[in-house]
Amino acid sequence: MNFKQSYTAESIQAFLVSHLAEVLGVETAEIDVHENLENYGLDSAQAMIIISKLEELLGFKPSPILLWHYPNIAALSQRLSEESSDNCQVKDVNLGANFSVNFAPPFLDLAAEAVLDPTIQPVGNTVFISHPKNIFLTGGTGYLGAFIIKELLEVSEAILYCLVRASNVEEGKSKLENNLQQYGIWQDKYSHRIIPIIGDLSQPHLGINAEQFQNLAANIDAIYHSAALLNYVYPYSALKTANVLGTQEVLRLACQTKVKPFHYVSSVAVFESSAYAGKLVKEDDDFHDWEGIFLGYSQTKWVAEKLVKIAGSRGLPITIYRPPLISGDSKTGICNTHDFINLMIKGCLQMGSFPDVDYMLDMSPVDYVSKSVVYLSRQKTSVGKAFHLQHPQPASLISLVDWVRSFGFSLKMIPYQEWQAELINNVTSPDNPLYTLRPFLLERWSDEQITIPDLYLQARRPIISCEKTLEALKGSLIVCPPIDSQLLMTYTSYLVQTGFLTLV
Numbered sequence: 001m002n003f004k005q006s007y008t009a010e011s012i013q014a015f016l017v018s019h020l021a022e023v024l025g026v027e028t029a030e031i032d033v034h035e036n037l038e039n040y041g042l043d044s045a046q047a048m049i050i051i052s053k054l055e056e057l058l059g060f061k062p063s064p065i066l067l068w069h070y071p072n073i074a075a076l077s078q079r080l081s082e083e084s085s086d087n088c089q090v091k092d093v094n095l096g097a098n099f100s101v102n103f104a105p106p107f108l109d110l111a112a113e114a115v116l117d118p119t120i121q122p123v124g125n126t127v128f129i130s131h132p133k134n135i136f137l138t139g140g141t142g143y144l145g146a147f148i149i150k151e152l153l154e155v156s157e158a159i160l161y162c163l164v165r166a167s168n169v170e171e172g173k174s175k176l177e178n179n180l181q182q183y184g185i186w187q188d189k190y191s192h193r194i195i196p197i198i199g200d201l202s203q204p205h206l207g208i209n210a211e212q213f214q215n216l217a218a219n220i221d222a223i224y225h226s227a228a229l230l231n232y233v234y235p236y237s238a239l240k241t242a243n244v245l246g247t248q249e250v251l252r253l254a255c256q257t258k259v260k261p262f263h264y265v266s267s268v269a270v271f272e273s274s275a276y277a278g279k280l281v282k283e284d285d286d287f288h289d290w291e292g293i294f295l296g297y298s299q300t301k302w303v304a305e306k307l308v309k310i311a312g313s314r315g316l317p318i319t320i321y322r323p324p325l326i327s328g329d330s331k332t333g334i335c336n337t338h339d340f341i342n343l344m345i346k347g348c349l350q351m352g353s354f355p356d357v358d359y360m361l362d363m364s365p366v367d368y369v370s371k372s373v374v375y376l377s378r379q380k381t382s383v384g385k386a387f388h389l390q391h392p393q394p395a396s397l398i399s400l401v402d403w404v405r406s407f408g409f410s411l412k413m414i415p416y417q418e419w420q421a422e423l424i425n426n427v428t429s430p431d432n433p434l435y436t437l438r439p440f441l442l443e444r445w446s447d448e449q450i451t452i453p454d455l456y457l458q459a460r461r462p463i464i465s466c467e468k469t470l471e472a473l474k475g476s477l478i479v480c481p482p483i484d485s486q487l488l489m490t491y492t493s494y495l496v497q498t499g500f501l502t503l504v
């Protein structure tokens with residue numbers, strides 16, 4: 001047991017004000033202790049700098065997640081002073097570092113969060129339209145959204161009205177164009193079919209003015225909702241507005257004036273509750289259990305899909321698509337280099353080690369996911385159903401590591417505890433992409449006080465069945481490419497060609 005000095009809330013507050021001002025390059029007088037820290041535009045790296053300074057002061061490592069549960073300096077200082085006087089710190093000899101282990105996030109009842117505004121009621125009759133002329137799409141500036149746009153442009157003649165966060169239409173248009181360019185999708189001939197709609201999921205009515213919202217409500221024939229804030233570090237409270245309330249606003253649009261089929265990109269994460277561990281879950285199984293979903297992002301996906309289901313029970317034609325981790329394009333290897341798999345590979349290569357964990361790599365190529373979403377969305381029989389875009393034959397994580405090694409990269413497999421200790425002791429700056437993921441990789445949860453990666457070990461995960469999805473895709477010529485040497489070669493070549501990975 002270590003001994004440490006205790007600090008008052010006032011002294012911690014003064015310390016935080018001075019360091020926040022320093023990080024932001026402003027005067028201390030400009031810092032309002034009641035202002036939400038998010039409003040200072042603090043990014044993950046800046047937050048980590050403040051956490052490190054606090055660690056020096058307090059003599060123990062405060063959970064970075066505290067920043068999001070106690071989002072202003074006044075509340076955070078109060079919480080830290082309690083922690084500082086609790087004499088709660090233990091030295092974890094296995095990890096070789098000090099961690100505050102008594103952090104308990106506020107109790108969250110996800111079932112109670114799943115309440116859809118009662119005024120959201122589908123108006124009028126539902127008519128199935130297999131070839132909508134006007135489509136409203138969210139997430140078009142993101143990864144999967146770009147590939148859904150590609151597919152919709154190729155298989156239909158629809159005009160796509162894309163929700164974009166931007167200050168004006170020109171900026172919105174170029175944001176969409178740049179994103180499509182980045183994924184090798186953009187063609188000038190598509191320009192007139194991609195219309196930016198400036199807005200924001202986290203605003204009432206999507207931040208769209210009443211007249212434009214009404215016009216969209218009257219003229220749109222179908223909706224694809226792919227946007228979400230993907231962040232493995234933030235808690236539910238920081239993601240709720242965009243992911244849960246944003247979904248509610250898109251459902252409002254779907255129901256207003258005329259009924260529009262609603263295609264929702266969910267996630268297999270809705271089955272992350274410990275109740276499903278080791279159990280086979282099928283596409284039409286209910287997912288009422290939520291206890292034991294710890295990741296804030298997964299919690300928002302659970303609640304958001306519940307809202308979509310409620311809208312379905314009120315008569316909205318809904319179809320739900322649940323992808324696993326989405327990997328690169330199977331033909332070109334083009335991928336989102338900021339996603340978890342790629343950051344993990346790059347970060348582990350920098351560390352020179354990879355955690356030896358029993359984990360199946362259930363990743364599906366983005367082209368398989370987008371083609372399936374669009375094909376299934378055009379089938380009348382899909383209405384009211386959920387689909388699992390799970391890879392039919394997941395590979396073990398070890399096979400991925402072997403493949404990376406076969407390219408000449410040096411990577412040793414070490415026990416998970418040892419790897420965690422290396423992460424704590426050696427990954428101490430944002431130069432390693434795992435630095436900002438440290439809260440996700442190290443934070444301890446549940447009565448067992450284990451980390452999120454521990455919670456995702458194979459034995460604790462559900463077995464996601466995709467039998468009904470494969471059945472529905474029969475006759476479409478859409479096949480999920482195997483995770484074999486050809487696919488991994490395509491992926492690695494792309495990452496090396498673009499300079500994301502450097503051969504030694």
Ligand SMILES: NC(=O)c1ccc[n+]([C@@H]2O[C@H](COP(=O)([O-])OP(=O)(O)OC[C@H]3O[C@@H](n4cnc5c(N)ncnc54)[C@H](OP(=O)(O)O)[C@@H]3O)[C@@H](O)[C@H]2O)c1
Binds near residue numbers: 139
């Ligand atoms: N990637 C995966 O491995 C994976 C796995 C399972 C499920 N999913 C689901 O698939 C969907 C797409 O994921 P992705 O990988 O394409 O994510 P992504 O690349 O991070 O894209 C997210 C999109 O959502 C938009 N967005 C976020 N907050 C918004 C807001 N407040 N208002 C308007 N738009 C907002 C982003 O717009 P900006 O450009 O303005 O940020 C971006 O277009 C998500 O629903 C996700 O939950 C993804």
